[in-house]
Amino acid sequence: MPSETVLQHMEQFGSAKIVKRCRGYLYVKFTDPEVVPSVRAVRHVVNGASLTVEPALAKKKTWHCQIDPEFPVRVRRLGHGIVHIQNMISMALQRQLVQRVLKLGQSPTGFYRPTFEGRQMHLSTFCLGRHWDTRSHTYTQVRSDADGFPVPEMPTHLQELASGIQHDLNQKCKEEMFPHMQPEACIVNHYSTEGSLGLHQDLDESEASLRAGIPVISLSLGCSARYTMDQTEMQSCLLKSGDIFIFGGPARKLHHGIAKVFPKTTPRKLKDDMAKKPGRLNLTFRQIH
Numbered sequence: 001m002p003s004e005t006v007l008q009h010m011e012q013f014g015s016a017k018i019v020k021r022c023r024g025y026l027y028v029k030f031t032d033p034e035v036v037p038s039v040r041a042v043r044h045v046v047n048g049a050s051l052t053v054e055p056a057l058a059k060k061k062t063w064h065c066q067i068d069p070e071f072p073v074r075v076r077r078l079g080h081g082i083v084h085i086q087n088m089i090s091m092a093l094q095r096q097l098v099q100r101v102l103k104l105g106q107s108p109t110g111f112y113r114p115t116f117e118g119r120q121m122h123l124s125t126f127c128l129g130r131h132w133d134t135r136s137h138t139y140t141q142v143r144s145d146a147d148g149f150p151v152p153e154m155p156t157h158l159q160e161l162a163s164g165i166q167h168d169l170n171q172k173c174k175e176e177m178f179p180h181m182q183p184e185a186c187i188v189n190h191y192s193t194e195g196s197l198g199l200h201q202d203l204d205e206s207e208a209s210l211r212a213g214i215p216v217i218s219l220s221l222g223c224s225a226r227y228t229m230d231q232t233e234m235q236s237c238l239l240k241s242g243d244i245f246i247f248g249g250p251a252r253k254l255h256h257g258i259a260k261v262f263p264k265t266t267p268r269k270l271k272d273d274m275a276k277k278p279g280r281l282n283l284t285f286r287q288i289h
């Protein structure tokens with residue numbers, strides 16, 4: 001995509017100029033910092049091509065526009081109400097997410113090893129916005145099945161990310177695929193390379209939201225994993241770092257799980273960020289009410 005086209009696209013938000021070109025990125029600066037919140041993160045579709053726009057680091061107010069993504073974005077429909085979007089999250093955003101999520105995960109309200117139906121799960125987890133209590137199977141405001149600490153709020157950047165993903169998906173697909181999901185909780189799971197998650201359904205959100213088919217949006221980071229689904233027959237799909245998986249509508253009650261995490265599959269550029277907690281990270285965004 002020519003840089004002039006990128007600039008024209010960015011100028012719709014306010015006066016912008018290109019300050020640098022480097023390794024497939026254009027660095028765009030807005031003269032009016034007020035426009036920054038109105039520029040959506042994730043991907044823009046410009047003249048049929050995909051443009052990744054990364055939020056500015058607060059101090060620099062410079063936006064990264066990746067015009068030359070290393071991996072193509074591909075939308076795969078795996079059934080009615082089941083969509084796998086490969087490479088939706090750019091490497092720059094993946095790195096930022098890993099850094100932020102692992103930092104939250106190290107705090108006292110961070111990762112713990114939950115027990116489900118009397119057995120330790122093969123993953124560690126923490127929640128943002130609302131806590132999913134593995135004993136009562138309800139969403140709570142404190143970590144009722146762990147240490148009783150209050151649940152941290154969901155950071156704005158994660159709420160915006162979930163909205164941006166929905167916005168992009170609707171842009172990419174001709175018809176609106178899912179009802180809008182208001183992200184009230186984000187469950188962060190970490191799997192070591194021995195980690196797994198048995199087949200289950202996500203049914204603890206409100207009856208109304210299940211009935212409306214409000215989707216669960218999941219984002220994968222780090223090692224690749226074999227995601228299994230049981231619809232009319234057992235199916236599986238490989239989720240890689242930067243992929244999004246969404247189920248909703250008629251598939252809202254999909255049986256799903258993680259059968260295997262593949263060692264040594266973290267993208268090279270993400271290795272240093274994941275070094276303190278190697279394996280796979282998964283974030284699921286859910287509306288509870």
Ligand SMILES: O=C(O)CCC(=O)C(=O)O
Binds near residue numbers: 257
């Ligand atoms: O790790 C994943 O991709 C799936 C996580 C999941 O199904 C859950 O947290 O309910």
Ligand SMILES: [Fe+2]
Binds near residue numbers: 200202
């Ligand atoms: Fe699930």
